[in-house]
Amino acid sequence: MSQYRAFAIQHTRLFYMIRISFVMTAILLIVRVFELPYGYWALITAVTILGTIPFIGGVLTKANQRVWGTVIGGAVGLALFLVPEQYHWTHHVLFLGALLVAMYFTQEKYAYAALMVAITIVVVAGGGPADFDAATWRILNVAWAAVFSVLSSVFIFPSRATTHFLYMLEQFLQQSAKYYHQHNQHMHPNGNPDPSTPFEPLHADKLSALIDQQQNLLPHVQKETQAHSNLYTNILLIEKRLYADLEALISTHWDAQQGKDKISDMPGLMETKEALALQFQQLAEQVANKSVNAVLLEDISLLQLIPKGHDELRDDDSDISYFGYLWLNREMARQFAHLTEVSSKLFRYQ
Template sequence: MLLGRLRDPFINHRHRRLFHVLRVSLALIVTFAIVQTFPFQHSGWALVSTVMVMGNLPHIGGVLDKGRQRLAGTLIGAALGLALIILPLPGWGVQLGALIGIAIATWVVFGGRQAYSGLMFAISLLLVIGDGSQQLSVALWRSADVLLGTLVGIGATLVFLPHKATDMLRFLLADCLDRMARLYHTHTSATSAPGIDTQALFKAASQLLVKQRGLTDAVHREGRLTRGEVDELISYQRRMLSTLELLLETHWTTRAGHEQIDAMAGLRDQQHALARDLGTLAFEVRTGRPVTLEVTPFALDDFADLASTARAEDGRMLFSPSGYLWLNRELARLTEATARRLGGLERLPSRRLRRRAPRHGLHRAPSFDRKEGTTHGKRPS
């Protein structure tokens, strides 16, 4: 029972800071126990490596990516350092060889995803050669310490309270969709210009997009979604947010245009239906269900004549109603495209999330209160 709760993705995500602290502490305890039990020399480097590979990355994908780069950089750098020590070179020759190797590595990884490998290559190389007169045994021990610390860090992340970057992306995506649903519903239910609450929702959704972008490599390393698939999901959300921003501005361009929009019977019902679809999409993603949502089509035929003939009191043609209607339809189209793309990701649904969701009160998608503009239904923080 306790083990099931500790491996619950909802709990792991909610308490990821605490679990990461515990994970790093346990990894250090294991490393310290190993170096105390076995005769490791220069063992401080093992402890340093454990902390460096785990760092501030609370999820498996990030540590795997960083650990892989650290292992590659360490092995190559240590191998070159050992070769420079073994070869009959003077002290300045060893230092020159190290300088050339670091220069080449810096050139190769510059601006790429393997920058950390280049950093670890340089650190390992300099660690092994020391001042150019390093003994072979010292170089070997230091290399072994770095490898030990790296492997312990990776192992602790995989075994102890594992937290997946894919789950973190899933919750961030669901939260972003949920905020967009609330933002859209608040906008369509408002009787005055957008205020602080609307701006706060928009800012929060934008921040969630930035966080998702930072998870791309980690999610790819876990093997459930590719970088291209993550980029595509982020692109859809970014375009939806941009459309929502334009909707806010278009709706309040002129009072006359606003009155024309209010006169369109049935428009608010379609908007509320789209807000509910966005909330349902967020619910399906958050609970690990296969995405089967069919977005309600946003029909504009009933409003076309009124929008095309809208005029101000002075007889001037109003373009706001037409643009506003088009933006609503575009938001519906992007929502449908996002749902269809999510439905096509066979490895995104999670059986464990579906099984644990009822324990967190997630039985059904949250519904909107038309008067209050709020959602009813529990969501994990």
């Protein structure tokens, strides 16, 4: 990953505030220089579109719903001005009915658009049948400010959810390699701790936090990459499986298991596990460079290990732990291969 991109990800809020400052300053200058009536509605529009969601996908979605909500609400509100001014009570009754219908749909799929319809109806027609000029200006100010906010988000230090997602994938792989390596060192025959020392299990808390952040980003990622959004979903699912396997592996007190000796004595196990940890680190570097080579199952040495002959495995209790440990490691290897396959497809489409 380039130094600028890494800096931009680590200082997202700084670039967000720069973008917001530019948009607000530009809109305020336009409103004041051209003395636009009800210009504060342009500022309100920028705040609602750019607020809370800094990513392009979220901004486009909110802007799209806001514009359509404003158009529909404006059309309904302007239609109320067809009621003659002397029938002002009819205007108010229809206004209340339209408002209630719009509020009903705020509990449906396009809740934000419905809310904008309701707000626009209030803005346009809430002042009564004599407020037509103000209604027109409010609609125009919302429309041009929405377009300006979207263009600013796209071209002024744009923040893409996909970039953040992939950066967290890179961090996930680096942390996985680190946890796995620590576990391997703990399991090494020459690195066993003092038996009298209380067992303190490792926990992959950082992996869990990264997955939670990626889960929050996923809706915005899907909006930015609709054609290939399933690949990002699959990557997150694989990460969750890897986290579950690794968490079980590093949090279990294997020294207390009856199969511990069989695990330690298996030829080549330690070397192949360390090779897999290295492959995790290499994949992180490939993700950073946006060029991933798919790894085949037969290319992972851990999956080529063959346990000892069944004639030597007659202790059921030790066998359970022994094969359970092998299964967790092999399952991690399989999920790793799957992750390289999906990631390689993703970068081919970019």
